[in-house]
Amino acid sequence: MPTTSTSTRVLPTPSPDRPLRIAMVAPPYFSIPPKGYGGIEAVVADLVDELVADGHHVTLIGAGPHGTKATEYVSTFDEPPSRKLGEPLPEVVHAARVAQIVERGNFDIVHDHTLAGPLLARATVAPTVVTMHGPLEPDPLEYYRALGGTVHLIGISDAQRRPAPDLPWLGTVHNGIRVETFPFQPKKENFALFMGRFHPQKAPHLAIDAARAAGMPITLAGKCQEPVEKAYFEAEIAPRIGPDVSLFGVADAVAKRQLYRRAACLLFPICWEEPFGLVMVEAMACGTPVVALRRGSVPEVVRDGVTGVVVDSPDELPAAIEAARVLSPQACRDHVATSFSTERMAHGYVAAYRKLLAPMQEPAVPAVRSVA
Amino acid sequence: MPTTSTSTRVLPTPSPDRPLRIAMVAPPYFSIPPKGYGGIEAVVADLVDELVADGHHVTLIGAGPHGTKATEYVSTFDEPPSRKLGEPLPEVVHAARVAQIVERGNFDIVHDHTLAGPLLARATVAPTVVTMHGPLEPDPLEYYRALGGTVHLIGISDAQRRPAPDLPWLGTVHNGIRVETFPFQPKKENFALFMGRFHPQKAPHLAIDAARAAGMPITLAGKCQEPVEKAYFEAEIAPRIGPDVSLFGVADAVAKRQLYRRAACLLFPICWEEPFGLVMVEAMACGTPVVALRRGSVPEVVRDGVTGVVVDSPDELPAAIEAARVLSPQACRDHVATSFSTERMAHGYVAAYRKLLAPMQEPAVPAVRSVA
DSSP, X not given: OTTSOHHHHTOOSOOOOOOOEEEEEOOSSSOBSOSSSOHHHHHHHHHHHHHXXXXXXXXXXXXXXXXXXXXXXXESOSSOOGGGTTOHHHHHHHHHHHHHHHHHXXXXXXXXXXXXXXXXXGGOSSOEEEEEOSOOOHHHHHHHHHHGGGSEEEESSHHHHTTOTTSOEEEEOOOOXXXXXXXXXXXXXXXXXXXXXXXXXXXXXXXXHHHHHTTOOEEXXXXXXXXXXXXXXXXXXXXXXXXXXEEEEOOOHHHHHHHHHHOSXXXXXXXXXXXXXXXXHHHHHTTOOEEXXXXXXXHHXXXXXXXXXXXXXXXXXXXXXXXXXXXXXXXXXXXXXXXXXXXXXXHHHHHHHHHHHXXXXXSSOTTTTTTO | OTTSOHHHHTOOSOOOOOOOEEEEEOOSSSOBSOSSSOHHHHHHHHHHHHHHHTTOEXXXXXXXXXXXXXXXEEESOSSOOGGGTTOHHHHHHHHHHHHHHHHHSOOSEEEXXXXXXXXXXXXXXXXXXXXXXXXXXXXXXXXXXXXXXGSEEEESSHHHHTTOXXXXXXXXXXXXXOXXXXXXXXXXXXXXXXXXOSSTTTOHHHHHHHHHHTTOOEEEEOOOOSHHXXXXXXXXXXXXOOTTEEEEEOOOHHHHHHHHHHOSEEEEOOOSOOSOOHHHHHHHHTTOOEEEESOTTHHHHSOBTTTEEEESSGGGHHHHHHHHTTSOHHHHHHHHHHHSBHHHHHHHHHHHHHHHHHHHHSOSOGGGGTTO
């Protein structure tokens, strides 16, 4: 079980394989799956579809119309309050309605992806699993500390969990992608790809410097819209633009797949503890190795020397680009299919749910069930 | 019991007079009492002090330092997160910590004044009373509807409750003031006073028109800082300024008392369903009658023909100003001392608490209480 934590891996005997009744609580701001922006909603949609495909009973709670295979769908707002993202009121209205829905149901597990929802866990009969989708910055850290043992936390990487080993972690479940939607291409063109926001944390300027030093053209695709992104672009990217630099703009779902499949490598020179880098997984799914700095989830996602090259300093990136040329595209693809598929993600969550339920289901009669 | 609702008034026999153990949950954004802005925090501070003076045990939960007489004070943030007012994270961090504190205590009642706190009520052993401090706009209404019977609501006026009779109201408790801090002055000067924000809902332009038509100078004091206030001022106030109009700016605690005590009347021509108009109470405490439009809490706060004149249309305001000249300043003062003191407010809350606790304390002996 490479995508779950050590503690999940040592699950002694699996609980019976009976289907679980799961209340899946999504945020209310975007439809599921989202039409555009909405990273959490995209993960939730894939997870729901896989859980249902595996025979579980999933009641999805979200807002507006949905497009998943959920066994049951309950909406808390006719229209998702997207324009109120960041305001406190939609959070608490959603949570209050979730409480009503969960109370009426008969669930084994409540799996919550929202901000205010975990406050309900004290009053919920079924145990509450919470996926931590963002970085553990000081304020969220204090929140999850105060929630204490009322919830069971899932990290999306071990790196994300590292600053707070004291939190009630149930395990790590990496995000997954629908591998079949990413085109595999073993023969690569001679350019490096940067895919991501124009932001100092993503550091596309380091990507340009490294590709140039390696003598490889680079294509940069990503968002440059917010003030911090524009200021960074003017200061660090504009002065570096030359004939070996192509700016693509924002790549949609089709365009990004075309870029991934053709690129010789993905450059991922992040300068922060990013909890999970989905673009690494997407690139590898297309057979494209990753050249990255050793920060955040990078060492967990890339098999160093097999599906990419991970280095400690920007100075080492040009040589890493060279080294990545000889890596096997098939190995990259296989790694994602094995460890970062949506099936794998769903199995990781089911293992976590069962780990939580096992002692509850078998409290006093272990001898009777020894044959199970 | 004029400051509580009908249902509170019919409380059959008061519960035993034993002191109550109350968890008082304030918002985390300002100290209690607040140094400047913070209307809810000011009400909470007065309520806590009165409850403790009446012999109750009050655990106040807030943020930062406090200045109340609370039996016990527990802070959820060393420094109130004032700059994060309006963000969702401080709400949920505060609520998660409140849950821990309430769980450790042994309370008869939890009295919550926050946004996210009521989500905890399902898991709290003691019943949760929530004061509705704001107007029942659509979003809050939906929130309190979804909370349903898990909380017991207190309105700050019957007018505030009117749009939603279906909510689980426990009663109405008007806000109160510390009457002794307001100077009584029976002899009035010849000017009308407007005290409030420069906002179309507060309608100071109607106050100017009415005073001018009555031949009385007017002084306007209040905030004009936000864009909507400045735009309103330019459009409606600036063109009306003349030798009979004095602009005071923002009046602090001392200045507003000096204005109230001297004024012939307070003009309160509101154009919205304001849930509670504290300035009316403050003016009457100084012996100053109120001339107002019949909106929101006005008919509950002003004794029409005794402590002020309440009319239905702006056209009637000039005659009402004339009529108010002959009202008794002592009657105004007495009305506030009787019905809008902080003592009165605290007694209203204690009656509500006891109403809620009575059936819980005496569940199985209705026959004994048949004489009540």
